[in-house]
Amino acid sequence: MLRQFLAAAALMLALIGPAAAVNPDEVLADPALEARARTLSLEFRCLVCQNQSIDDSNAELARDLRFLVRERLVAGDSDQDVIDYVVSRYGEFVLLKPRFSMQTVLLWGAPVLIFLIGATVMLVNGRGRNQTTATGGGDGLSHAEQAELAKLLKDRDQQA
Missing domain, CATH: 1.10.8.640 (Cytochrome C biogenesis protein)
Structure with a gap:
């Protein structure tokens, strides 16, 4: 009780x-x-x-x-x-509940905007790397360099 x-x-x-x-x-x-x-x-x-x-x-x-x-x-x-x-x-x-104004839009919208900019930059960089790798560029040799290398190797084999 x-x-x-x-x-x-x-x-x-x-x-x-x-x-x-x-x-x-x-x-x-x-x-x-x-x-x-x-x-x-x-x-x-x-x-x-x-x-x-x-x-x-x-x-x-x-x-x-x-x-x-x-x-x-x-x-x-x-x-x-x-x-x-x-x-x-x-x-x-x-105010406990702020009014809708340009300042509040920036306050709440800035993180979303920064995320979208970062995602766009990553997407563009990723596409650039994929295209460079697909065309034979990047860490590999260009077509002209491959032709020059083949010619040098052929000349070396003929001298040996």
């Missing part, structure tokens, strides 16, 4: 852990605005923790950002206005 109680208590603490980051003094009186604030807080990265949203972080900067989000919502800003305002102050890094 005691084990079940401890397991249930641990489960309840685990479930309310992330919600504990938002302090009661931060919660807005209007439930609709509070819901919007919580949704927006999940989109912003804690600049101290860097792997948590500001909604989940206990850092002072995350708390300041939560206040900023709520302040902008109370002032009448739309969700997009709040996002644009925070990004203008802290940069794109503050």
Whole structure:
């Protein structure tokens, strides 16, 4: 019975852990605005923790950002206005899910592009070697050199 109680208590603490980051003094009186604030807080990265949203972080900067989000919502800003305002102050890094832009295309596309360039270079080099070997070039003798060698060997045999 005691084990079940401890397991249930641990489960309840685990479930309310992330919600504990938002302090009661931060919660807005209007439930609709509070819901919007919580949704927006999940989109912003804690600049101290860097792997948590500001909604989940206990850092002072995350708390300041939560206040900023709520302040902008109370002032009448739309969700997009709040996002644009925070990004203008802290940069794109503050977004947990970065916007699609030329920088993100380069970030995600560069490894693919480098792989394709490397594969193309290897393919071209491989074809060049195969063609050189097939035409008798490369490490072997050219046709002119083979004819000259045959002539020299013939002359040597005749002298011997």
